[in-house]
Amino acid sequence: MSHDAQPDASLYIAGRFAEGEGEALPVHYPYDGAVIATLRAATPKQVAQAMAAAQAAQPAWAALRPVERGRVLIRAAQIIRDRAEELARLETLDTGKPIQETRVADWPSGAEALEYFGGLAPTVTGQAIPLGGDFVYTIREALGVCAGIGAWNYPSQIACWKAAPALAMGNAMVFKPSEETPLGALKLAEILTEAGLPPGIFNVVQGGGAVGAALATDPRVAKVSLTGSVATGQKVYAAAAEGMRHVTMELGGKSPLIVFDDASLEDAVGAAVLANFYSSGQVCSNGTRVFVQEGILPAFLERLAKRLAAVRIGDPLDEATQHGPIISPAQLCKVRAAIERGQSEGARLVCGGPGEGTFVPPTVFAGVTDDMWIAREEIFGPVMSVLGFATEAEAVARANATPYGLAAGVFTRDLARGHRVAAALQAGTTWINAYNLTPVEAPFGGVKLSGIGRENSAAAIEHYSQLKSVYVGMGGVDAPY
Numbered sequence: 054m055s056h057d058a059q060p061d062a063s064l065y066i067a068g069r070f071a072e073g074e075g076e077a078l079p080v081h082y083p084y085d086g087a088v089i090a091t092l093r094a095a096t097p098k099q100v101a102q103a104m105a106a107a108q109a110a111q112p113a114w115a116a117l118r119p120v121e122r123g124r125v126l127i128r129a130a131q132i133i134r135d136r137a138e139e140l141a142r143l144e145t146l147d148t149g150k151p152i153q154e155t156r157v158a159d160w161p162s163g164a165e166a167l168e169y170f171g172g173l174a175p176t177v178t179g180q181a182i183p184l185g186g187d188f189v190y191t192i193r194e195a196l197g198v199c200a201g202i203g204a205w206n207y208p209s210q211i212a213c214w215k216a217a218p219a220l221a222m223g224n225a226m227v228f229k230p231s232e233e234t235p236l237g238a239l240k241l242a243e244i245l246t247e248a249g250l251p252p253g254i255f256n257v258v259q260g261g262g263a264v265g266a267a268l269a270t271d272p273r274v275a276k277v278s279l280t281g282s283v284a285t286g287q288k289v290y291a292a293a294a295e296g297m298r299h300v301t302m303e304l305g306g307k308s309p310l311i312v313f314d315d316a317s318l319e320d321a322v323g324a325a326v327l328a329n330f331y332s333s334g335q336v337c338s339n340g341t342r343v344f345v346q347e348g349i350l351p352a353f354l355e356r357l358a359k360r361l362a363a364v365r366i367g368d369p370l371d372e373a374t375q376h377g378p379i380i381s382p383a384q385l386c387k388v389r390a391a392i393e394r395g396q397s398e399g400a401r402l403v404c405g406g407p408g409e410g411t412f413v414p415p416t417v418f419a420g421v422t423d424d425m426w427i428a429r430e431e432i433f434g435p436v437m438s439v440l441g442f443a444t445e446a447e448a449v450a451r452a453n454a455t456p457y458g459l460a461a462g463v464f465t466r467d468l469a470r471g472h473r474v475a476a477a478l479q480a481g482t483t484w485i486n487a488y489n490l491t492p493v494e495a496p497f498g499g500v501k502l503s504g505i506g507r508e509n510s511a512a513a514i515e516h517y518s519q520l521k522s523v524y525v526g527m528g529g530v531d532a533p534y
């Protein structure tokens with residue numbers, strides 16, 4: 054089967070494809086590096102066109118009944134489900150993630166976000182505040198034009214997670230996917246148009262950091278929502294501050310997973326696997342610091358190595374493949390350098406290693422100490438650090454000794470301890486006896502350097518709207534002079 058994934062054109066502005074007039078952006082299938090499409094970036098003039106289209110279209114969209122906006126999103130969710138196989142294949146080509154993952158995780162999660170926020174839109178109401186005669190009522194209104202900037206690991210899910218609440222609340226969006234994975238957002242734009250979205254409400258521009266920076270500083274933008282690294286987040290947050298723009302920052306992490314000796318060993322090992330190796334380890338919320346209580350540490354490592362020995366690595370389009378390639382040569386270099394660093398720091402390689410070609414196998418280091426680089430920095434690849442601990446207080450203190458705070462997990466059969474530890478962990482998203490499940494019904498996001506704002510759940514509505522209060526005078530006006 055051909056791997057050609059060339060879209061009709063590179064950009065989507067005002068309800069139509071438009072060819073970019075900026076630099077060429079070849080799109081590679083990460084498995085073999087083959088060029089599957091060549092796109093072109095947007096020029097500043099084309100970014101301005103997308104902004105103008107969004108600004109012009111937004112007021113009429115916001116003036117619709119919420120149930121009408123919701124209906125469009127729910128229709129889009131249905132179209133995504135109808136085309137599930139085609140979309141999963143495209144996502145696999147764009148990202149290199151196994152088709153067995155993209156079929157169940159990526160677009161399906163995007164469809165759920167559209168369905169959820171489509172249904173939620175008509176339920177958003179204001180408050181009436183009685184003042185003994187006079188009264189105040191509040192209106193939760195759209196912000197205007199929102200900019201969305203995506204990372205490459207879940208490109209279509211990220212586009213949906215940002216577009217769904219933004220559009221549900223009556224905003225328009227200009228979205229820039231990662232230059233590594235530009236294809237899914239164009240599909241979303243097409244699908245939304247087919248579902249009845251008016252032209253200009255969801256636009257896609259392509260390009261790298263410069264195009265992202267242009268979005269974050271455009272005077273027409275009321276809000277910037279970024280999914281990316283902490284370093285980019287700091288730049289985008291600072292740029293947005295100049296215009297007092299709202300932000301949502303979904304950034305990186307170095308999340309802890311704490312396994313107590315009373316936990317179900319098999320479940321804890323399974324969770325550690327899911328917390329580190331899904332999507333070749335390229336997941337922001339991964340629990341890359343696995344703290345295991347000393348009594349069960351040898352059994353944990355033995356079981357982990359045995360299960361990982363069975364993992365099937367290969368062509369992501371092959372249905373049997375469980376572990377795909379790393380997204381790009383640049384990221385491969387970073388991950389391999391991290392593995393070398395772990396070895397030179399004296400950590401013990403339990404399994405895996407630098408790998409060959411475009412692959413890095415699931416890699417586990419034991420004997421890791423808190424001060425090692427591999428225990429402190431986000432690697433964003435399939436590299437797990439296992440650290441021993443003795444007491445609950447020690448585990449919590451060490452888990453929290455990081456500037457990041459995206460996610461955390463705890464495995465124990467002692468329910469009181471589970472809740473106590475979850476409460477003590479400094480993370481925006483925390484799991485007890487589970488890991489990396491992010492249902493649309495639950496808020497998702499980080500604390501500390503891992504970000505600000507929440508995606509998913511009713512909480513996301515607040516991040517894509519603002520509150521207006523209207524004071525209603527019911528009597529005369531008593532002026533003092």
Ligand code: NAD
Pocket residue numbers: 202203204205206207229230231232260261262263264265266267269280281282283284285286288289302303304305306336337338431433459499504
């Ligand atoms: P990145 O920060 O390099 O790029 C993210 C996006 O920002 C890209 O679209 C890029 O073009 C754009 N960008 C780069 N410089 C910019 C600038 N100065 N102004 C505006 N935009 C700019 O991140 P990445 O390598 O694509 O993704 C990996 C990172 O994303 C990891 O750190 C990972 O943890 C994080 N991530 C976080 C979440 C989350 O929900 N918290 C989800 C996925 C990925």
